[in-house]
Amino acid sequence: MAPTSEVDASDVPTTTTSTEKRALSRRRFAAGALGAAGLTGMAGCSSVLGNADSSETITMLLTPDTPSDVRPQYQPVHDLLEGEIDGLDLEMKVPQDYSAVRPALRSEQAEIGMDDVTLISDPDMMDLFGTAVTGGTAFYFSMMLTKPESDIDERTDLEGRSVAFADRLSTSGSIFAVYALKEAGLDVGDAPDGPPVDFDGTWSNHEDAVQKVINDDADACCTWTGNGMAYLAQDQELPEEVANQDSFVGNRGSESETLRPFWWSFPIPKQPIYARQSWDSPMKEEIRQTLIDSDRELIEEYLPEDYNEDDLPFSTLRETTMDNYEPVITRLNDLGIELG
Missing domain, CATH: 3.40.190.10 (Periplasmic binding protein-like II)
Structure with missing residues (x-):
């Protein structure tokens, strides 16, 4: 983390x-x-x-x-x-x-x-x-989500996969996420202004990014906790700093579809x-x-x-x-x- x-x-x-x-x-x-x-x-x-x-x-x-x-x-x-x-x-x-x-x-x-x-x-x-x-x-988190049954467990597992992002200039749904993939050793190419090398990327908005995973149009997505937390199971265990500093933890389980988080950022100023x-x-x-x-x-x-x-x-x-x-x-x- x-x-x-x-x-x-x-x-x-x-x-x-x-x-x-x-x-x-x-x-x-x-x-x-x-x-x-x-x-x-x-x-x-x-x-x-x-x-x-x-x-x-x-x-x-x-x-x-x-x-x-x-x-x-x-x-x-x-x-x-x-x-x-x-x-x-x-x-x-x-x-x-x-x-x-x-x-x-x-x-x-x-x-x-x-x-x-x-x-x-x-x-x-x-x-x-x-x-x-x-x-x-005054903080929220960037997060990466995939389907519960997916074999994606960490950022490096996204090599060769399709990843859905929010707007290219979204702090949590693009900038922090692309940087995190680069930190993990993936070749992000010119993303988010151009195509990445080690994975396929699409950019839209937070909700569309999540829906692409739900609809099997992407293997994983990047969003923020104000949007993505609702797609976590109600009993989903959270990292301690997320549980203590994010204001959206109460949204868990509010959507009918369930996704699984596999990466969290550090706290980002709202x-x-x-x-x-x-x-x-x-x-x-x-x-x-x-x-x-x-x-x-x-x-x-x-x-x-x-x-x-x-x-x-x-x-x-x-x-x-x-x-x-x-x-x-x-x-x-x-x-x-x-x-x-």
Whole structure:
């Protein structure tokens, strides 16, 4: 197993908003609804609340993946921000892939993003709010999965096999995974920007990667614990640091299909939330402070009915710096991935 990261997940801020404000916010959202919002190449949702004369419309770009999976997960974050901040009209949109995020920010089609690769690609363009925290931890894990009956037990067993990855710029579903295969001695060729040598690789998104294994279109897949943990048996034994530091362990057994993990990364900092520096508005600081002041108790008041709390991607922000994302930078540089 890879060495343990030195990043510390302690000291998460937990400032609480007043009970009266929370109750008012919840009443406000009892009448709210989400609908479709258009932006070329992106799927999104926006609130129908707010006075057009007084509200400020802000666009937040979610992590690129399947929109029908991502948008419902972030619904409580959307409702929290609109409920706690007067005059905020928040649109959440899902880019087609990671390479679409920075152009949308640079062209001022969006104000806020939340993936580490875009942040790393141009840190001088962004104001870092902090790292997302869920379940008391600011970390998740990259993982490799195969079918229970497979003879794949370690990374070197993937030689000559087919491997499904997430988006080529996904930290957990591609960058950490390809680097791990290279560390194990496999010739990764030009992956993820070109074909590997010692195995066949395909790139899509997290859920499609898992489905390729289930459908026998790939021998193994690489994903993150927020997606893959649900496909583990409920009694699947976990490495100690995964059991202690991952916030998705409760998802085990929630999918009908069962896959078997054979590799885990060390803890990876969860996605950062950042804003473009060129966005000049008091709303920027209000959003940052609201996210930092949030806690589990507050965001639970914004959970929709029938929401699976194990899917919650955010409860608060931990204030961090670019140093927390050094492991990602190391792997990008080693693999020669150009982010320009």
